[in-house]
Structure formats: C-alpha cells, structure tokens
Amino acid sequence: MKLIIHGGFFSESSTSQETKIAKQNALERIVKDSYHFLKTHSAVETVVYAVSLLEDDALFNAGIGSQIQADGKIRMSAAIMDGETQKFSGVINIEAVQNPVQVAQRLMQYDDRVLGGIGATNFARQNGFGPFSTEIPQRRKEYEAKLKSLGTGTVGCVAFDQNGKIAVATSTGGKGFEIPGRISDSATVAGNYANEFCGVSLTGVGEDIMSNATASKIVTRVTDGFSLEVAFAKTFNELKAYDGFAGAIAIDHKGNVHHLDSHPSMVFASFDGDNFEVFN
Incomplete structure (x- = not known):
C-alpha cells in the first residue's frame, strides 16, 4: 500500500517559515491518517477521505482555504478517477459546499458525471450537501487588498490499495481574482487522471497543465511501458x-511513487507504513 498527497505550491516571497512548517506538519498528519484509513478501505474511498481532510484545512487552497474570484465569490472544482473502472467524475465552479470532492464522489453513481456551476451546486443540495460558506477572514483580506501570491494552490491524493488498485482525487479553490467562469485543470483529465497502471494529480497553472494534457500524458506513457x-x-x-x-x-x-515540479516549491508528503517523506 502506498499513498502520496500534495498541498499545492507556496510563494517563497509571501509564505512565512512558520506557515511553511505548519503545512508540512499538516501534510504529515493527513498522509498518516489517510494511510491508516487505506488499510481498511479502497483506493477510491481513501483519496476522497484524504482530499476531504485537505479541504477542511485552511492552510491549503481548497475547501475552506479557497481563493475569492474577481466578483467576490468562491467557486471550487474537484474530481476523482478510479483507475480500475476508468470512471471520472467531477464538479466545476461549485459554490457553498464544504467538500467538493465528496460531491464528485456522489456523481460516480450517475451517467452524467461532470457538472458545472449552478448545476453542480443544485446537485449537491439535492443530495444532502447543505449550504456551507468556505470563506475565511484571511481570504477576504487578500481579496480586498488585491494581494496575489502564486495563485497556483491545489490539493490532491493518489492511493495504491492492498488489492493493487489505484485512484486519484484533486481539489482546488482557484487561483484567486480570476474571471468568473474560468475552468481549472483540477476537474479535467489534464490535472487528474488514473488507470490500472498509474494515477497522477497535478497542481500549478491550470492553463499550462491543460495545454500539455499533463496527467493523461504521464499515465499514457506509463501504460505504454x-x-x-x-x-x-x-x-x-x-x-x-x-x-x-x-x-x-x-x-x-x-x-x-514519484513527484516533480517545474519550479521547486510544491508541498507534498508520502507514506507507505514505514517510510514518511515530506518536501518543502
């Protein structure tokens, strides 16, 4: 069994050493907690569990740490993919839910598995996900002062379970101050992709990731040997x-297990029951 998670990028210029250490500690706690969960659950269940924990931590740009868009609203995106069944489900620009990745998981049961905007939010309400404000004071201050960091925060998890099955989940709160309606890579196969051979979760500039079809390219190449x-x-x-x-x-x-970033500042952690690694 193996598990790796990431907490997106951080800005060297705007991230304090205290915050950096806090993120590392949070990643260690979440990856170890999620690995314990993996012992008795599937890869799909585990990636949703792990990403939900990341969404619930304001240190990361997803869930309650999400950025505010140009019109003052928070819209989030998340997706999961089951490497065994090749099912992909996701929500794009969903509003006022606590855990977008859990709504994406619910969509796995439907033929229409990727929903956006008001349709995604309505689906969440109809399926028991009540209204929840993910705005925190820090994000409001950043918005009002028009402070931008890298704007590339996302969280994700790849799990390899006891049966050799792979799954991946990715969630984002956006880059901040974007045009309403902008589509991130997180709920596309460019940023979140898996099959029976490999699972990949991305963070960074969504437009760059989609232009390169990054996650699907990596998985395809591993599939090809x-x-x-x-x-x-x-x-x-x-x-x-x-x-x-x-x-x-x-x-x-x-x-x-592997990781790479084009500008070394991604925060991640991996755990296999014996070996723990955290970077940045």
Whole structure:
C-alpha cells in the first residue's frame, strides 16, 4: 500500500517559515491518517477521505482555504478517477459546499458525471450537501487588498490499495481574482487522471497543465511501458516550450511513487507504513 498527497505550491516571497512548517506538519498528519484509513478501505474511498481532510484545512487552497474570484465569490472544482473502472467524475465552479470532492464522489453513481456551476451546486443540495460558506477572514483580506501570491494552490491524493488498485482525487479553490467562469485543470483529465497502471494529480497553472494534457500524458506513457521517472521527464520537458508551471504526484501499478515540479516549491508528503517523506 502506498499513498502520496500534495498541498499545492507556496510563494517563497509571501509564505512565512512558520506557515511553511505548519503545512508540512499538516501534510504529515493527513498522509498518516489517510494511510491508516487505506488499510481498511479502497483506493477510491481513501483519496476522497484524504482530499476531504485537505479541504477542511485552511492552510491549503481548497475547501475552506479557497481563493475569492474577481466578483467576490468562491467557486471550487474537484474530481476523482478510479483507475480500475476508468470512471471520472467531477464538479466545476461549485459554490457553498464544504467538500467538493465528496460531491464528485456522489456523481460516480450517475451517467452524467461532470457538472458545472449552478448545476453542480443544485446537485449537491439535492443530495444532502447543505449550504456551507468556505470563506475565511484571511481570504477576504487578500481579496480586498488585491494581494496575489502564486495563485497556483491545489490539493490532491493518489492511493495504491492492498488489492493493487489505484485512484486519484484533486481539489482546488482557484487561483484567486480570476474571471468568473474560468475552468481549472483540477476537474479535467489534464490535472487528474488514473488507470490500472498509474494515477497522477497535478497542481500549478491550470492553463499550462491543460495545454500539455499533463496527467493523461504521464499515465499514457506509463501504460505504454515507460518508467514513472521517464514519463515525468518527457512530459515536463514539453512544458518548457512555453515555460509551463506545474507540479505532479503519482503512483504506478508496481507501487513506485514519484513527484516533480517545474519550479521547486510544491508541498507534498508520502507514506507507505514505514517510510514518511515530506518536501518543502
């Protein structure tokens, strides 16, 4: 069993050492808690569990840490993918729910598995997800002062369960001050993709990630026989043509874990029951 999570990027210029350490500690707690959950649950159930914990921590740009858009509202996106069944489900620009990834999980049961905007929010209400404000004072202050950091925060998880099944989930609160209606990569196969051979979750500039079809490229290359390291190297090299900004985490069907970012400032943690690793 293997588990890796990420907490998006942080800005060297605007992130204090205290906040950096707090994020590392939070990632350690969440990855170990989620690994314990993985012992008795499937990969799909575990990635939803882990990302829900990240959404519930205001340190990260998802759920209650989400950024505020140009019109003063918070809209979030999240997706999950089951590597075994190849089912992908997601919500785009959903409003006023606590855990977008859990709404995405509920959509797995339907034929129409990706919903956006008011349709996603209405679906959540109809399925027992009550109104919940994810706005915190810190984000309101940032919005009012028009303070921007990197604007590339996202959270994600890839799990490899006891049966060798892979699943991935990704959630984001946006980049902040974006045009309402902007689509992030997190609820697309460019930012969140898995099959029986590999699962990948991305963070970074959504437009760059979608232009490169990053997650699906990595998974396809692993499926075609490339190692994780080579698949990452080839795919990230293709981002260089337009100075693409991205970071990714992955686990393959052999249990290999890998991560890479184009501008080293991604926060992540991995755990396999014995070995814990946290970076940045």
